[in-house]
Amino acid sequence: MKKSGAEILMESLKAQGVDTIFGYPGGAALPIYDALYDVDITHYLTRHEQGAAHAADGYARASGKPGVCLATSGPGATNLVTGIANAYMDSIPMVAFTGQVPTSLLGKDSFQEADITGITLPVTKHNYMVKDVNDLSKIVKEAFHIATTGRPGPVLVDIPKDVSSAVAAYEDPGPVLLPGYSPAFKPDPKQVSRAARAIAEAERPVIYAGGGVVSSGAHEELKELAETLLMPVATTLMGLGGFPGDHPLSVGMLGMHGSKYANYAISDCDLLIAVGVRFDDRVTGKLESFAPNAQVIHIDIDQAEIGKNVRVDFPVAGDVRLCLREIMKQLQPKVESAWNGTINKWKKEYPFSYVDNGRIKPQQVIQEICSATKGKARIATEVGQHQMWAAQYYTYSRPRSFISSGGLGTMGFGFPAAIGVQVACPGEAVFDIAGDGSFQMNIQELATVVNYKLPVKVAILNNGYLGMVRQWQELFYNRRYSYTEMSNPEFSKVAEAYGAVGIKITTPSEVRPAIEHALSVDEPVVMDFITDPEENVLPMVPPGEAINKMLG
Amino acid sequence: MRHTLAVLVENNPGVLARVAGLFSRRGFNIDSLAVGRTDNPTVSRMTIVVEGDARVLEQVNKQLHKLVDVIKISDITADEFVDRELVLIKVSVDPSLRGEVMQIADVFRARIVDLGKKTVTLECTGNDGKINAFEESLQSYGIKELVRTGKIAMQRGSRYTGFTERSQKMNTNQED
Numbered sequence: 073m074k075k076s077g078a079e080i081l082m083e084s085l086k087a088q089g090v091d092t093i094f095g096y097p098g099g100a101a102l103p104i105y106d107a108l109y110d111v112d113i114t115h116y117l118t119r120h121e122q123g124a125a126h127a128a129d130g131y132a133r134a135s136g137k138p139g140v141c142l143a144t145s146g147p148g149a150t151n152l153v154t155g156i157a158n159a160y161m162d163s164i165p166m167v168a169f170t171g172q173v174p175t176s177l178l179g180k181d182s183f184q185e186a187d188i189t190g191i192t193l194p195v196t197k198h199n200y201m202v203k204d205v206n207d208l209s210k211i212v213k214e215a216f217h218i219a220t221t222g223r224p225g226p227v228l229v230d231i232p233k234d235v236s237s238a239v240a241a242y243e244d245p246g247p248v249l250l251p252g253y254s255p256a257f258k259p260d261p262k263q264v265s266r267a268a269r270a271i272a273e274a275e276r277p278v279i280y281a282g283g284g285v286v287s288s289g290a291h292e293e294l295k296e297l298a299e300t301l302l303m304p305v306a307t308t309l310m311g312l313g314g315f316p317g318d319h320p321l322s323v324g325m326l327g328m329h330g331s332k333y334a335n336y337a338i339s340d341c342d343l344l345i346a347v348g349v350r351f352d353d354r355v356t357g358k359l360e361s362f363a364p365n366a367q368v369i370h371i372d373i374d375q376a377e378i379g380k381n382v383r384v385d386f387p388v389a390g391d392v393r394l395c396l397r398e399i400m401k402q403l404q405p406k407v408e409s410a411w412n413g414t415i416n417k418w419k420k421e422y423p424f425s426y427v428d429n430g431r432i433k434p435q436q437v438i439q440e441i442c443s444a445t446k447g448k449a450r451i452a453t454e455v456g457q458h459q460m461w462a463a464q465y466y467t468y469s470r471p472r473s474f475i476s477s478g479g480l481g482t483m484g485f486g487f488p489a490a491i492g493v494q495v496a497c498p499g500e501a502v503f504d505i506a507g508d509g510s511f512q513m514n515i516q517e518l519a520t521v522v523n524y525k526l527p528v529k530v531a532i533l534n535n536g537y538l539g540m541v542r543q544w545q546e547l548f549y550n551r552r553y554s555y556t557e558m559s560n561p562e563f564s565k566v567a568e569a570y571g572a573v574g575i576k577i578t579t580p581s582e583v584r585p586a587i588e589h590a591l592s593v594d595e596p597v598v599m600d601f602i603t604d605p606e607e608n609v610l611p612m613v614p615p616g617e618a619i620n621k622m623l624g
Numbered sequence: 625m626r627h628t629l630a631v632l633v634e635n636n637p638g639v640l641a642r643v644a645g646l647f648s649r650r651g652f653n654i655d656s657l658a659v660g661r662t663d664n665p666t667v668s669r670m671t672i673v674v675e676g677d678a679r680v681l682e683q684v685n686k687q688l689h690k691l692v693d694v695i696k697i698s699d700i701t702a703d704e705f706v707d708r709e710l711v712l713i714k715v716s717v718d719p720s721l722r723g724e725v726m727q728i729a730d731v732f733r734a735r736i737v738d739l740g741k742k743t744v745t746l747e748c749t750g751n752d753g754k755i756n757a758f759e760e761s762l763q764s765y766g767i768k769e770l771v772r773t774g775k776i777a778m779q780r781g782s783r784y785t786g787f788t789e790r791s792q793k794m795n796t797n798q799e800d
Contacts, residue, residue, distance in 0.1 A: 193641060194645060218692060252692055374690070375686050375689070376690055379679070379682060
């Protein structure tokens with residue numbers, strides 16, 4: 073039976089198990105939207121295409137399934153770009169579909185035409201423009217295959233309007249055959265043996281675990297490795313939850329705003345076991361001083377990451393979960409050593425702390441959210457100080473519970489991402505921990521959460537500043553607060569205007585009751601916590617400094 | 625050090641942009657890049673000359689490998705290979721000096737491919753050393769226009785960088 077390109081697209085999506093799409097309609101996507109009207113795929117209408125991309129991203133991070141977003145050509149497509157770049161930097165499986173002007177109008181600067189495949193070339197794992205309706209099902213299958221295998225990432229499929237309108241027969245495209253694409257999965261046994269020997273011989277090993285642990289589902293293997301050899305585990309921002317934050321071997325996050333004990337452990341270790349990480353500058357600080365006395369094992373699915381930023385002594389290329397399993401086979405349990413004693417001493421000596429001065433402290437808000445939710449909520453964040461406090465003061469005990477923009481640092485990510493998380497995890501408590509600046513970057517998505525009755529809880533740590541930028545201005549620009557002070561609306565009233573619950577919290581004693589109330593209602597809630605305006609995120613490694621040289 | 629890479633890519637639209645974009649985005653220094661299709665119409669071959677140390681080369685290799693359209697990369701620098709470049713040079717020559725230019729062409733085994741009233745256009749092939757010398761020897765006559773193809777290269781003897789069943793990386797190793 074003949075079908076339109078748009079109907080073929082729907083068939084192809086269903087063949088991939090897609091039941092959820094986040095999107096925004098427009099002229100060039102009309103045939104696709106028309107076909108969506110008749111299928112059992114739930115489409116969430118966001119209020120901005122960027123919201124759709126971030127929601128798809130949040131959905132993918134929480135569920136482990138690829139996130140799908142859809143927009144029209146031109147401005148619709150370009151509005152997706154930040155969301156796509158965000159997913160690319162954090163290796164999130166996403167497939168973005170864009171409508172495009174008809175092929176006869178391509179290249180003529182037609183109304184709402186943008187070269188979206190050209191624009192997204194550097195921020196997608198791969199992208200396609202479908203020129204022939206007969207290629208559509210094959211391309212969709214390839215897109216999902218590429219997005220979800222190997223190192224995951226976003227793939228964009230651009231579909232001209234005449235292609236989605238054209239008629240053809242839907243055929244199962246058969247197995248994916250891409251001669252240039254073969255994600256390596258199984259590690260080389262020699263690499264595994266060398267790494268295992270180095271681990272067995274190390275006296276002061278530290279595991280440095282990142283987002284790759286979460287995306288490959290290697291959290292159980294990581295825990296087994298750490299427990300068998302009693303090795304301390306530091307995680308990156310992306311790795312939070314990949315190892316239980318309340319585990320005795322956890323030293324929390326490392327890097328610019330990591331724990332002192334994590335950074336001391338890295339600086340003093342003799343073996344660094346880097347698992348699913350990419351040695352980002354926010355983690356390493358001054359490269360020459362990063363783990364200066366250590367040999368480095370680097371386990372990663374992406375060979376290009378191995379040796380990209382630091383010298384690696386023992387590369388292990390492959391899927392992190394399989395690599396850890398193979399390495400484990402060659403290792404014997406160890407007993408507690410002096411190194412464990414040193415780490416525990418540091419943990420006692422240098423805990424996270426803040427000064428209580430009678431105002432609402434952002435750290436207190438995060439701690440209260442953690443305690444009220446018993447550490448079981450899914451926490452999405454925007455980007456800035458609140459993000460770092462959310463990383464430091466909430467204890468993440470399971471993977472996919474911390475949803476944050478790591479690589480790109482996208483303000484405005486958290487709220488739409490929380491929408492995707494709530495869609496993926498109905499019935500769970502989902503928070504967006506936000507700053508007053510970040511929240512206003514996608515505040516319009518309040519309409520979406522109200523529209524779909526998604527009970528996302530937004531906790532704004534409102535200090536009236538672009539807090540992290542202000543902190544840098546305080547520390548490095550002589551307190552010249554150039555354009556970082558913000559006058560804000562009454563967020564609680566904005567929430568109410570959209571039909572959500574709004575609460576303004578001005579004193580420390582109101583913090584816990586507000587959170588409890590938010591959790592007790594099955595509706596979207598915006599909590600506006602008026603916090604100490606000049607609180608800083610500490611400890612902090614000044615940019616370009618060694619990570620054991622921390623302020624605070 | 626300069627490296628010569630033979631890169632087999634799928635003959636898809638946008639592949640050149642992907643490869644060139646990768647080089648510029650990552651700050652890799654391309655000396656030359658020549659591309660054309662192979663005997664298999666679905667496969668193109670790029671000869672990329674890139675400048676950099678071993679670390680840069682490793683990254684170039686690995687990053688190129690990540691492109692879905694890239695099938696195979698061979699660094700043939702250490703192998704025996706033949707390389708050629710084609711140049712077309714248009715020189716302003718007074719008819720009285722044409723003889724001299726033709727002599728130079730003879731020395732370099734170049735050919736005159738066009739004659740104008742006051743110009744001569746020559747073609748010459750060879751490795752970049754020869755092409756550079758040829759260009760230099762014509763400099764004094766006044767070069768009006770010059771175009772070089774960039775280097776293409778091929779290993780000597782029985783070694784080759786072809787598209788074979790072995791180089792086709794099938795997606796069969798993804799399961800546990």
